[in-house]
Amino acid sequence: MNLETIIDGLSRDQQIIAMEMLWKRLSQGPDNAAPPTWHRDIVAERVAGLQDGTESLSDWADAKKRLAVRLQ
Known part of the structure; x- marks a missing residue:
């Protein structure tokens, strides 16, 4: 049985x-663990979007409200 089947x-x-x-286990790992490439790519895209004005920052409370609506 693979992990995906167990999770499902x-x-x-x-x-x-x-x-x-x-x-919790991952966050207790070594501080020198590099983020995966895909994560660095997403962060770079979002930073570029902030710099060129195509993205904006959200207040955490507002972001949580939008997520709650999406998940209903």
């Missing part, structure tokens, strides 16, 4: 708990 068999609440456990 979990309830939504169990998936969130698993994600939190995984994040």
